[in-house]
Amino acid sequence: MTEDFNDQEEKDVFLRAYSSMILSRMFDKKIVSAQRQGRVGFYTPTIGQEATQVGVSMALKKGDLVYEYYRDVPFMIHRGVPIEILLDQIMGNGEDSAKGRQMPSHYNAKEYNFMSVQSPVAANLPLAVGAAYAIKLRKEDKVVVTTFGDGSTSTPDFHAAMNLASVFNLPIIFLCENNQWAISLPVEKQTKVEIWKKAEAYGAHGVKVDGNDFLETFKVAKEAVERARSGKGPVLIEAVSYRIGPHSTSDDPSKYRSEGITEGSEKDPIVIAEKRLKELDYITDEVIDKMKSEAKRIVDEKFDEREKIPPPKPETMFDDVYKEMTWIIKEEKGEVL
Amino acid sequence: MxxxxxxxxxxxxxxxxxxxxxxxxxxxxxxxxxxxxxxxxxxxxxxxxxxxxxxxxxxxxxxxxxxxxxxxxxxxxxxxxxxxxxxxxxxxxxxxxxxxxxxxxxxxxxxxxxxxxxxxxxxxxxxxxxxxxxxxxxxxxxxxxxxxxxxxxxxxxxxxxxxxxxxxxxxxxxxxxxxxxxxxxxxDEEYKIPIGKASIVREGDDLTIITYGSMVPLVNSAVEKNKVNAEIIDLRTIMPYDGEAILQSVKKTGRAMIVHEAPRTLGMGSEISAFLAERAIDYLMAPILRVTGPDTPFPYRLEDYYMPNERKIMKAVGKLMEFR
CATH class of the missing domain: 3.40.50.970 (Thiamin diphosphate (ThDP)-binding fold, Pyr/PP domains)
Known part of the structure; x- marks a missing residue:
């Protein structure tokens, strides 16, 4: 399939990617169902975007930086973020590194080179450009990937970031995870131009890929990363997939769209991955079933384990506003507690 | 040096x-x-x-x-x-x-x-x-x-x-x-002014004027020129402002006004007034006054009317000192 690996290496790499996709899918299903049971407050499902994220993740090196958005669970899982970190954040429990301050789906994993996630879309993009500038200034061998949805391409932040990255010729990949829906607005009403084509207007390189196919995405991402790493400037990847789930657990898509790609149908990224891996003789139905039940077991087990962790202590609310707590916040803390 | x-x-x-x-x-x-x-x-x-x-x-x-x-x-x-x-x-x-x-x-x-x-x-x-x-x-x-x-x-x-x-x-x-x-x-050498600490630009006993930025020299010259026995506090750090310095001075003088060019409503003057009302009410001999820009956008030709000036400051000083 590629010249990067010998056969055994390739098999291992592809199976690991598939394994991340499966774990993400099981994770997603678990959190959505836990939300329905009242055990989780909110969640932005990832279902349908596994191949996009894992495919791009496969092309990165350990030291590369990711400025992700709130739907990037598969990306994080494939880069080695333990699901405990994700679960603790979603539950906002006392072990959550951000002490339960953010709504679910706003992850933090600095140790794994992921930025902290904000809600306003595309606001991470200019930050990623600044990170890429720092890398270039220090002549470090790193690239930055920043991710966002199709709706984000309408924002001034997207425009500013694309322009600045191109003007300064920075080592950065803009990964547009085009899942075709920004809550209720379909992509054809979001923009009149195909997203990848916008790159040209900035002097960046643009490319479109089938984001439901992890191998196609990997191939395109690898070229993009090599290009950025070798000093040829930014790349905009439009990875087209489909948001199989709702925008969030608070949203009912039946109000504004008829069903598109459904779970288990032939365009489901997991179904495509299985087909590809079977063609390569890397996997059998028996192994698939085993991997799925193992992933489900891990997710169930970890969920129950993390659910037992008590919430953060009330006094932690006042920490981390500033490095040194101001006298004003000290007084307010005294009044509240 | x-x-x-x-x-x-x-x-x-x-x-x-x-x-x-x-x-x-x-x-x-x-x-x-x-x-x-x-x-x-x-x-x-x-x-x-x-x-x-x-x-x-x-x-x-x-x-x-x-x-x-x-x-x-x-x-x-x-x-x-x-x-x-x-x-x-x-x-x-x-x-x-x-x-x-x-x-x-x-x-x-x-x-x-x-x-x-x-x-x-x-x-x-x-x-x-x-x-x-x-x-x-x-x-x-x-x-x-x-x-x-x-x-x-x-x-x-x-x-x-x-x-x-x-x-x-x-x-x-x-x-x-x-x-x-x-x-x-x-x-020429390196020196630091701590963040969060105000400076007492001028010591005085009759009233405290809390200000910052461009208003500091204006307030200072108005006070000097009119021989007002005012204590002038330059916040230097607006947030977190130096509550301790403000409180100490107002406890001494018993009268307070805030001068800034930003619009009055919900400006820093409002915050400092509330701060003083909460903790210095027993020391206050007059209402806390604010001399500020008005709640309008900033006008080009009429900027001299918009900005606080000596006349506005002295009018407030008079009001504070005459209050019984």
Missing amino acids: TSRQLNMVQAINSTLDFALSKNDSVVLLGEDIGRDGGVFRVTEGLQAKYGAERVIDMPLVELGIVGMAIGMALNGLKPIPEIQFQDFIFTAFDQLVNQAAKLRYRSGGQYNVPMILRTPYGGGIKGGLYHSQSGEAYFAHTAGLTVISPSNAYDAKGLLISSLEYEDPIIFLEPKKLYRAAKMEVP
């Missing part, structure tokens, strides 16, 4: 020069700050000395300047972005309020944003609606931001040096009316 007669522009310029020479991580970015040296000449000569990669002429996009600076700060640099006029900062407001100010909190301290955003603010230069605003209250109202405004060249240098070591985002508001208004002795 050597020193030089410098105005505020020169003091800030020499401090930025010092910062760039001392620390490779320091970068400056903003519109027209490099080749042109900045529209107020604050960064004059620095690009020639340190290169275009560290003194960066930015495309015309404030949210990009601030956003990029945050990304730099998150990755080990010490960015000092400049917004050409504070009036233009609002397209970058989301980056300031939702990113810079919240990153430490939302990451549980994993990330922080050691950035010094410099921007000229305030009226008095015939700048009209969009080159005169005093937006300090917007920033002071945002948890996570630290807001500083020097009122003279000496303080500008000392506050900027303290800001270089500060690990959270700072909005460094430079009163543009004072940029070249006066020269004073500024030591």
Whole structure:
């Protein structure tokens, strides 16, 4: 399939990617169902975007930086973020590194080179450009990937970031995870131009890929990363997939769209991955079933384990506003507690 | 110890020069700050000395300047972005309020944003609606931001040096009316003025005038000229403001007024009034007064009517002293 690996290496790499996709899918299903049971407050499902994220993740090196958005669970899982970190954040429990301050789906994993996630879309993009500038200034061998949805391409932040990255010729990949829906607005009403084509207007390189196919995405991402790493400037990847789930657990898509790609149908990224891996003789139905039940077991087990962790202590609310707590916040803390 | 007669522009310029020479991580970015040296000449000569990669002429996009600076700060640099006029900062407001100010909190301290955003603010230069605003209250109202405004060249240098070591985002508001208004002795060596500490510009017994930025010399000259026995407090740091210094002075004088050029309603004067009402009511002999800009946009031809002046200040002083 590629010249990067010998056969055994390739098999291992592809199976690991598939394994991340499966774990993400099981994770997603678990959190959505836990939300329905009242055990989780909110969640932005990832279902349908596994191949996009894992495919791009496969092309990165350990030291590369990711400025992700709130739907990037598969990306994080494939880069080695333990699901405990994700679960603790979603539950906002006392072990959550951000002490339960953010709504679910706003992850933090600095140790794994992921930025902290904000809600306003595309606001991470200019930050990623600044990170890429720092890398270039220090002549470090790193690239930055920043991710966002199709709706984000309408924002001034997207425009500013694309322009600045191109003007300064920075080592950065803009990964547009085009899942075709920004809550209720379909992509054809979001923009009149195909997203990848916008790159040209900035002097960046643009490319479109089938984001439901992890191998196609990997191939395109690898070229993009090599290009950025070798000093040829930014790349905009439009990875087209489909948001199989709702925008969030608070949203009912039946109000504004008829069903598109459904779970288990032939365009489901997991179904495509299985087909590809079977063609390569890397996997059998028996192994698939085993991997799925193992992933489900891990997710169930970890969920129950993390659910037992008590919430953060009330006094932690006042920490981390500033490095040194101001006298004003000290007084307010005294009044509240 | 050597020193030089410098105005505020020169003091800030020499401090930025010092910062760039001392620390490779320091970068400056903003519109027209490099080749042109900045529209107020604050960064004059620095690009020639340190290169275009560290003194960066930015495309015309404030949210990009601030956003990029945050990304730099998150990755080990010490960015000092400049917004050409504070009036233009609002397209970058989301980056300031939702990113810079919240990153430490939302990451549980994993990330922080050691950035010094410099921007000229305030009226008095015939700048009209969009080159005169005093937006300090917007920033002071945002948890996570630290807001500083020097009122003279000496303080500008000392506050900027303290800001270089500060690990959270700072909005460094430079009163543009004072940029070249006066020269004073500024030591060549490094010295710091602590963030969060006000200065007692003038001691007095009859009333306390709390002010900052461009209003400090105005209040001072009004008080001197009219021989008022007033204590003048220059906040220097607007947020977190020095409550202790304010309280101590007002307990002594029993009368308080606040002077700023920003609009009155929900300005810093409102906050300080509430602060005093909550804890100094037993000491107050008169209502707390505010001398401020009115709640209108900043008018071009009528700017002299808009800005606080000696007459408005003395009228309030009279009212405070006569109150029984």
